[in-house]
Every structure is written in C-alpha cells, then in structure tokens.
Amino acid sequence: MTDALDENELGAYFALVAAGDLIQRAVTTQLGEHGLSPLQFSVLARLLDAPAGLRMSELADVLVVSRSGLTYQITQLEKSGLVERASSPGDDRGVVATLTATGRDRVLGAFPGHVALVRENFLDFLQPGEADAIRVALERVVESLRGA
Structure with missing residues (x-):
C-alpha cells in the first residue's frame, strides 16, 4: 500500500482539481459566446499555428483526445465551415485537418476574451516565476502520464 498523502500534498491536489474545474467552467462559458467548446477552440488554435494543417492522429495526440472523439469534433467543425479535411500528401490513409x-x-x-479570462482567473494571481514553476511541474506530470 502506498503511503497516505500528507496535508500539503493533499491540499496541493485538491487546489489543482478545484482551480482546474473553476477555470474550465469560466472558459466553457466564454468560448460558448463564440459558438465553441473548449476542445473545439483547442483544435482551431492548434490549426492556427499549422497553416499546412495537421494529421488527425497527431492532433489527437497533442490534444489528448481519442481518435474517435477528435473525428466527431472535426466533423462538427467541418459542418460549421471552420475546418476542412483532405488526404495526407504521400499517405492516402492519413487525413489532414486544415483551418478555413x-x-x-x-x-x-475568441482569443482576446480567452486571454483576458486566463489572465484574470489564473495568471494575475501568480508571483514572478510561479508560472514557469507550475508549467515545468505540470509538463513533467503530462510527460509521465503520456508515457504510461
């Protein structure tokens, strides 16, 4: 059996969960004003940085979503005229999604309101250097969990 969490560890975990839930609710509301879910926004934001598009498998991996879940979201975005799909150059089995x-x-x-929300609800509460420390720590967690 694993050792129990001490008070500090338990507090850190509960604070992470509560902060994540509260920020996610605010983000969902803000993005909803633009007709987007948080996942759809993430898809579009990733494609914004990839003018030639991204393979669906790569996009699913980056966004930590199942391939079928991503296919559903891309279908919805495609119906709304926000993305297009095409065969991957050199690989007829692969599919590339691009932003329209x-x-x-x-x-x-959606970006200006989203950035303002992230600042007001998260970044403005941090002291200098804390954002970097949080990013580094959470990237380690993500890397470990992706490898599992």
Missing part, C-alpha cells in the same frame, strides 16, 4: 478562413476568423475572435 472562417475558422481562422472564429478562433481569432
């Missing part, structure tokens, strides 16, 4: 001009406009329209 409408998708670009939608995600760029």
